[in-house]
Amino acid sequence: MRISSLSRRGGVPVATIKFYLRERLLPPGTLTARNQADYDESHLTRIKLIRTLTGIGMMSLAAVREVLAAIDDCGVEQRELYQVLNGALCAQQAVSTDAAAVDRARKQTDGFIEGVGWRVGDDAPGRTALAQVVAALRDLGCSSEVADVFLPYARAAELLAARELDAMPPGAQELVTRTVLFEVAFAVMRRMAFEHLLARRDGEGAGVTDG
């Protein structure tokens, strides 16, 4: 298809497609004339993927670039792909300026990770990311014991991840898509659960008359 069709079907302006091409986020099409290229379904899928990762996934272009490179690398195993994906996702978390506070928090979060039995590399980006969350909670006066508050979350995370892996198809692109989108879906559901539980606690179903 021509670039105009790709734009229409992919839901992005032609200028954006040209940007993706320049940035090598999208492979070039097949040249059919000096200034014309032909694109196929794989280009369309790539555009939809970029839109989803940057849109709902809220990933930066730099993060998307790393992840796309891993997806395109046929030799990449699932585990390596996850390391790239997790690194890219965690890198978007703003770095706290209080390195000392993050270091202190890290001792506790590392202890917590070990306590739940998770064997992840010392350089796993999630370690720093989790420490930053704890440091931020402390900085804002939400000081509960790390293990107490995080344990149910960790248990749920492991259960859900285990189910995902059992159901996970081998394709790198689908793996990335599902991992990112289910993360968003869970956040949305948790927020809705709060609204539901508060409505129930207040003794009414929102918009429904309790009989």
Add this chain to the structure above:
Amino acid sequence: MRISSLSRRGGVPVATIKFYLRERLLPPGTLTARNQADYDESHLTRIKLIRTLTGIGMMSLAAVREVLAAIDDCGVEQRELYQVLNGALCAQQAVSTDAAAVDRARKQTDGFIEGVGWRVGDDAPGRTALAQVVAALRDLGCSSEVADVFLPYARAAELLAARELDAMPPGAQELVTRTVLFEVAFAVMRRMAFEHLLARRDGEGAGVTDG
């Protein structure tokens, strides 16, 4: 404290503080001279909160503004605060251009929400957000039955939210802080769980020799 101290302790440049003041994200200090104002711990806390919500929380300034207004509104109840917070968080999810696809997905996600017994308003922002996730999954060829894939996430979300509410202090600021930060913590933990499970499946602990 002077604005320079507020800047140093809050970890943001003076120019940023002045921006927050202009944008009314930060209340003015007490004027002590024509061009000098005095700030107190509440200003410091507000700055830390804005930094956390925009940083780790990845919230837009518009979203932060709405949430701060709700926090400052002493008459706001928890449920209303959640509606504002959830609306602000869900609004950041990029809108899919394929409204028809989102509509189709919405019928299924609404059915799913009803199926798990969640009583949330018809206009709850999470409804659209969840439909967008399903539409994106479909668009990228990840077509599993909505209910099958989402059910364990919904169950976990409700359990975790229920525990949070039991533990939740009444203060609006802490409620917002914990809701946003635990969302991030869960995402980080789920990513780490994938790495852990894949390492275990590959028969090795990353960086640890299995005995």
